[in-house]
Structure formats: C-alpha cells, structure tokens
Amino acid sequence: MLDLAEVRHAYLHPPPDDPKRVLTREELYARYERRRVEGCLRRGGDPRREGLGEHGSLIGGPDKPLTAFGVQPERAGRLQPLPLAWFDYPRARFASPPPGGTDEVHDFFAALAADHLAGMPDRPSGAGLARTFCSARLKGREWSQLWHVFACIRIWDLKRLLSRGGLSVYEVARAIHLSDTCRAEVVTWINQFAVPPGEQGDLAFPEEDTGPSIVNEAS
Known part of the structure; x- marks a missing residue:
C-alpha cells in the first residue's frame, strides 16, 4: 500500500541522485508528480487550476482536488539501471536454454525483430x-536496434529473454546498459535481480551448474 506521508516527504524533500540505490515506490510517485508540475509550468499552465502538486490530494491532502494519473508512475518516465557489477554473480550469469534449443532462440528473436524493427533497413535475422x-560492444546500428526493442518490448517478452531467448540476467542487464535504456518499466524489472557486490558471495552456484548462454554457444 502506498505510504502517502512518504510520498509527500519525497515530493517536498527530493532525495539526492544515487546510482546505487533503488527508488521506493513512494519516491517514484513523488518524482512523477514533480514532473507533472514542471510540465504544466513549461507550457504556461496553472498547477492550482489543474490540481497538481500541492494543489492536489496526493501532495496537498484530502481537502484538495483528487489526484488522478493516466499511467502508473512507477512505469512512467526514465530510470537508470543499477550498476552492471550488481548483476555480475554466478546465478545472474546462469543461462537456461529453452526446450526447443537454438531453433527456438532464433525464432524468438526473429519475432522480436519483426515486432519492433519492422521499419528499419537491414532488419536483423x-x-x-x-x-x-x-x-x-555495440556499433551504431546495433545500439539502435537494442534501444528500439527495449523502448517497445512488452513485459512478457522481456521475461522471455530468459526463458525463450536463452539469455542470462547478466546478458540482459548488459544489453540494457549498453543501449542506454532508461525506460522505467524495463529498468524496474531488471533491477529486481541486482545484488550489491558485497552480498553476492551467498549466491554462488556450484561450478558445474554455470555456463554460457545457448546464444553464445550457437553463434
């Protein structure tokens, strides 16, 4: 349940930027509401008339006009993924090939390319x-391809990068970092697998259980 007191505190006292800290849900709501107020002012609007910020119920309290969102704040805007080192532990590097093997992997990525890169020249197989x-490492075209996939990918396909794409969590996190993806929905999903380097020792797999992804083996 959303802690409204924490939302209001975060709105009035924004926390400093820290790339090694996951924002709370309350902080995401406060950040989104600040952006709405800033956007209103930039276009010459009146936050009081529109019930934004301190003039709406979320920040101003129940005696103010009801605050309503057209999107979920935790899925809107831009977020930075946690450092790549936080995904560099044995379990995150473990990749499980799908039942259909390499053929299923290639079919899955072909479907992603058809869905999200259809208008691009030289669409990849x-x-x-x-x-x-x-x-x-990514070249210009490869960077653009990944950026466009992550900009539009549906969450169920994001999860299937692991189950059907044969990738490890580390490989997905690296692709997000290299493509400069800041889409909140994607970053929130990958950040759930992040573990601070000092806590990764308890997450080791036996050596024989680890291995490269099927994509690397097949390429």
Missing part, C-alpha cells in the same frame, strides 16, 4: 539479433 543481445 533472429540469429543476428540474438548475437547483438549477447555482444559486449
């Missing part, structure tokens, strides 16, 4: 997009 997702 499924195998090509899979290799791009596993790349440690």
Whole structure:
C-alpha cells in the first residue's frame, strides 16, 4: 500500500541522485508528480487550476482536488539501471536454454525483430539479433536496434529473454546498459535481480551448474 506521508516527504524533500540505490515506490510517485508540475509550468499552465502538486490530494491532502494519473508512475518516465557489477554473480550469469534449443532462440528473436524493427533497413535475422543481445560492444546500428526493442518490448517478452531467448540476467542487464535504456518499466524489472557486490558471495552456484548462454554457444 502506498505510504502517502512518504510520498509527500519525497515530493517536498527530493532525495539526492544515487546510482546505487533503488527508488521506493513512494519516491517514484513523488518524482512523477514533480514532473507533472514542471510540465504544466513549461507550457504556461496553472498547477492550482489543474490540481497538481500541492494543489492536489496526493501532495496537498484530502481537502484538495483528487489526484488522478493516466499511467502508473512507477512505469512512467526514465530510470537508470543499477550498476552492471550488481548483476555480475554466478546465478545472474546462469543461462537456461529453452526446450526447443537454438531453433527456438532464433525464432524468438526473429519475432522480436519483426515486432519492433519492422521499419528499419537491414532488419536483423533472429540469429543476428540474438548475437547483438549477447555482444559486449555495440556499433551504431546495433545500439539502435537494442534501444528500439527495449523502448517497445512488452513485459512478457522481456521475461522471455530468459526463458525463450536463452539469455542470462547478466546478458540482459548488459544489453540494457549498453543501449542506454532508461525506460522505467524495463529498468524496474531488471533491477529486481541486482545484488550489491558485497552480498553476492551467498549466491554462488556450484561450478558445474554455470555456463554460457545457448546464444553464445550457437553463434
């Protein structure tokens, strides 16, 4: 349940930017409401008339006009993923191949390319997009391809990068970092797997259980 007192505190006293801290749900609501007020002022609007910020119930209290959102604040705007080192532990590097093996991997990435890169010249094949997702370095076109996929990918397909794409959590996190993706929905999802480096020792797999993704093996 949303803590309204915490939302109001975060709105009036925004926390300093810290790339190594996950924002709370209350902080995300406060940040979104501040952006709405700033946007209103930029276009010459009146926050009081529109019931924004301190003039709406979320921040101003129940005697103010009801605050209503057209989107979920935790899924809107831009967020930074936690540092890549937070995803560099054995369980996050573990990749499980799908039942259909390499063919299923390539079919899955071909569907992603058809969904999100249809208007691009030289659209990659499924195998090509899979290799791009596993790349440690991106060229201009590859960067654009990943950026566009993450900008539009549906959450169920984001999860399927692991189950059907044969990728590890680390590989997905690296692709998000390399493509400069800040889409809140994507970043919120990947951040749930982040573990501070000092706490990763308890998450080790036996050596024989770890391995590269099927994409790397097949490329």
